[in-house]
Amino acid sequence: MRRALSLAARGIGQVSPGPLVGCVIVSSDSEVVGEGFYIYQEVKHAETIALEQAGAKSKGATAYVTLEPHAHEGRTPPCTEALIKAGIARVVAPIEDPNPLVSGKGFARLREAGVKVQTGLLEPEAARQNEAYIHSMKRARPFVHLKLASSLDGKIATRKGDSRWITGEESRARVHELRHKYDAILVGAGTASADNPLLTDRSGKARRRALVRVVLDAELTLSPSSHLAATAKEFPLLIFTSESASESQSIVLEKLGAEVFRDAGGGRNLERVLQELGRRSIQSVLVEGGANVAGAFLDAGLVDKVSFFVAPIIIGGRDAPTAIKGTGAEKIADAIKLQDVEIRERGRDVEITGYPLRDEG
Numbered sequence: 001m002r003r004a005l006s007l008a009a010r011g012i013g014q015v016s017p018g019p020l021v022g023c024v025i026v027s028s029d030s031e032v033v034g035e036g037f038y039i040y041q042e043v044k045h046a047e048t049i050a051l052e053q054a055g056a057k058s059k060g061a062t063a064y065v066t067l068e069p070h071a072h073e074g075r076t077p078p079c080t081e082a083l084i085k086a087g088i089a090r091v092v093a094p095i096e097d098p099n100p101l102v103s104g105k106g107f108a109r110l111r112e113a114g115v116k117v118q119t120g121l122l123e124p125e126a127a128r129q130n131e132a133y134i135h136s137m138k139r140a141r142p143f144v145h146l147k148l149a150s151s152l153d154g155k156i157a158t159r160k161g162d163s164r165w166i167t168g169e170e171s172r173a174r175v176h177e178l179r180h181k182y183d184a185i186l187v188g189a190g191t192a193s194a195d196n197p198l199l200t201d202r203s204g205k206a207r208r209r210a211l212v213r214v215v216l217d218a219e220l221t222l223s224p225s226s227h228l229a230a231t232a233k234e235f236p237l238l239i240f241t242s243e244s245a246s247e248s249q250s251i252v253l254e255k256l257g258a259e260v261f262r263d264a265g266g267g268r269n270l271e272r273v274l275q276e277l278g279r280r281s282i283q284s285v286l287v288e289g290g291a292n293v294a295g296a297f298l299d300a301g302l303v304d305k306v307s308f309f310v311a312p313i314i315i316g317g318r319d320a321p322t323a324i325k326g327t328g329a330e331k332i333a334d335a336i337k338l339q340d341v342e343i344r345e346r347g348r349d350v351e352i353t354g355y356p357l358r359d360e361g
């Protein structure tokens, strides 16, 4: 299963809006006879690729698949039927596919055909690997990952607005790895103007769909000479703005290739923003700030994962912005608590990642 998970990971950046899936077929005499992983463009599912490799050796073999095989007619015929036809004796798959078209039905079909089914093996790892897919299927909105870089004293810029670079090279390289996993990257108008960022995926790895750059800009203040606007023909740029924003500014930005979307309260209605992104088959969004946008997402309970890159520097200054604005908690007891926290060293910095605990009631 570990091998199947690492095969599945080769699809990162190339499967959305589908799931990451890896498959390893092990013959009855314990030989690996087939391996495969899913890439959207290649259409074929991981199981089919592995079965083709295994050929006649599939008979009586075990298929380790990282996600429940599908039992319906989609872009490909059902994988359950291919597994049954090939004579697979046992399917080991850690988790159900949350897609309502598939969920539970794949396992049921296999059992009905006499194939042994074992679930739960490396379940946490498998669920983590497909967290964006699972989330977007279950909640019908994109998975939101908030990423910020701060100093030891929680500042994200100096009192003069200088923010480059708080963290070191290792952290910044890691951010490009993160961007590679996401379908969209989102910032507020404040960050777009203060930092003039490019917001592209510079991981150097292939991706199926371009990373959609999203700016929440109610007043439509984004400068046509900004890196974001100037590269809009090359890398998609979607700006949420208000009905009342300047028409002439909008025309200039559109001519440069940006899409100006006059809805969602100019970006103030974050539920609507996410709904609109979901409508565009965007499965996951990396929110990269700034402090107001980060605070608004947290206040609205719309953050699913958090990564802070903390650098061992102290910026100080009462006017230097802290990482999160918005309303925040009144009491420590009300502070957002993270679960499944992971702490990693990134050069001299520390990356802290976790999942905000939710009252699911």
Ligand SMILES: NC(=O)c1ccc[n+]([C@@H]2O[C@H](COP(=O)([O-])OP(=O)(O)OC[C@H]3O[C@@H](n4cnc5c(N)ncnc54)[C@H](OP(=O)(O)O)[C@@H]3O)[C@@H](O)[C@H]2O)c1
Pocket (backbone or CB within 6 Å): 147, 148, 149, 150, 155, 156, 157, 161, 162, 163, 166, 187, 188, 189, 190, 191, 192, 194, 195, 216, 217, 218, 219, 220, 221, 266, 267, 268, 269, 270, 288, 289, 290, 291, 292, 293, 294, 296, 321, 325
């Ligand atoms: N270290 C880091 O990781 C990091 C990351 C990003 C930014 N920064 C720094 O953070 C600073 C910028 O932060 P900021 O707080 O001023 O700007 P911001 O959060 O990027 O943008 C805030 C602006 O976005 C617009 N907006 C639209 N929808 C919104 C919503 N739902 N919630 C909140 N704002 C919304 C508002 O302007 P309109 O009313 O005009 O729409 C608002 O003034 C800069 O100094 C930058 O260098 C640091």
